[in-house]
Amino acid sequence: MQLGLDFSTPQLVRVTPAKLSTWGDCPRRYRMAYLDRPAPPRGGARAPSTLGAVVHLALRALFDLPTGQRTPERAAALVDKYWSSEGFRDQEQVRRYRDRARAWVADYATDLEHDGTEAVGLEQWVSVATDRIVAEGRVDRIDRRGAELVVVDYKTGRKPTDDDARRAPALALYAVATERTLRRTCRQVELHHVPSGTVAAWRHDDASLRAHVQAAEATAGEIAEAAAELEAGGDADRLFPTRPAPRCGSCDMRRSCPTGKAAAPEREPWAQLEP
């Protein structure tokens, strides 16, 4: 069994927000996704993930265009370019959501025409080392506003609130890592809900960012400890317990997890489409 944690810098554990979140949800899923080799087979595509990926790709491509070419028509055409039907129920559902996604991204482009957004990073890889971890990840978009940078994360599912932006560990770590990587102050984090055209935002201060970093360090410590015990021959199921919950119904590892199968019936791949 190989370990997915990277100890390339002796005392520092290399983590991403996705890894920290997976561990927080279910340590067993963490083990299967990041440590078990060969990796267990994953479940098939789910429509909400497909839809989110298409919208992310279209918006990424939109911002690759010169400012004057970011028109609603080009935006809608980019949804067509990157469309995938994986995980949808049938052609009728595909048509409905493809039309919706075209409208969402076109409306987003319309708003852009007037707000003077200056994107300085697209799917930018950022990284920061603290005393205990190296936190890194890919930010959907980094904007420059005045003298500061802003972390922008696109959302296509449930409409988020400002409190979601405040509490999101990933956004806080991205802000710290963005500031360190691009060497410019970054305190503002935003969740751009593309279907509604709304923005949930939070402005962090030093204390709130420090609290998020400390929480990430504590979680990374738990992961590293479990991984080290596993490598030393510890009991894998004890070190990485299951955490059965309704989410087991859509967990991509459930076919290898008897506990999860018993905890919740399997959800259809399109079950959590919103709105």
Ligand code: SF4
């Ligand atoms: S099915 Fe549930 S318990 Fe099993 S790995 Fe997935 S989230 Fe964890």
